[in-house]
């Protein structure tokens with residue numbers, strides 16, 4: 001009797017869990033279908049938004065995946081990327097937002113990246129700056145929506161531009177024109193998007209292949225061990241190098 005009750009309870013729990021999973025995945029799929037497929041024909045009237053601002057400016061941190069301290073010219077690059085990828089977004093928003101709020105309409109589109117959706121090791125700084133754009137956009141959208149202003153965050157994967165050294169386009173890598181056309185169709189339908197169907201599917205799969213637990217673990221190997229061994233030579237500021245030599249100097253003194 002007791003056993004059969006436990007069995008029934010477990011069956012019900014399994015059924016509820018499965019239903020929840022199926023429902024949430026179906027909702028995701030339907031929303032994605034509306035945003036990326038139906039939006040080609042069933043578009044929002046973009047004119048009704050009035051003023052537009054696109055925070056597009058952005059730079060990468062290093063051409064290849066690199067451990068944080070192995071990035072050449074680290075000191076300057078840190079200031080450059082913070083100014084370009086983060087501060088410019090804040091300052092441009094500060095400039096355009098008051099007018100939009102006054103007119104009770106407007107759209108601000110902020111370019112983040114798939115790299116900003118989760119912390120990516122060896123793309124650490126770029127990933128963080130883009131994560132910043134994502135959080136800023138989501139919070140600001142919540143603040144501004146009732147004032148008639150929409151803030152959308154676009155998080156692409158690969159688009160062939162100067163930033164990606166105009167790489168060859170294919171089913172995964174979009175041309176800038178195609179990407180922009182598809183991304184504009186999503187305005188008014190979602191406030192956070194990969195921008196196009198191909199990137200939305202890639203983002204979904206990436207999330208399954210590279211779960212957060214794996215990304216945050218130490219299991220991912222460094223991209224280039226050689227870079228790490230040059231660490232002290234290339235990027236450590238002089239005073240830090242002297243500091244790291246200090247224990248040896250002290251040892252010598254103790255001996256003498």
Ligand SMILES: NC(=O)c1ccc[n+]([C@@H]2O[C@H](COP(=O)([O-])OP(=O)(O)OC[C@H]3O[C@@H](n4cnc5c(N)ncnc54)[C@H](OP(=O)(O)O)[C@@H]3O)[C@@H](O)[C@H]2O)c1
Pocket residue numbers: 055056057058059084111112113114155156157158159160161162163164
């Ligand atoms: N391409 C991709 O695969 C990809 C993927 C994910 C996210 N994104 C993001 O999408 C946005 C656009 O990137 P993109 O691929 O179009 O790159 P892009 O072709 O290199 O364009 C970047 C833009 O930023 C401007 N810029 C760069 N540094 C600047 C500075 N210090 N001061 C003023 N302007 C500066 C560039 O101006 P100039 O033309 O004068 O150099 C250019 O107009 C970026 O925020 C990027 O992070 C791109």
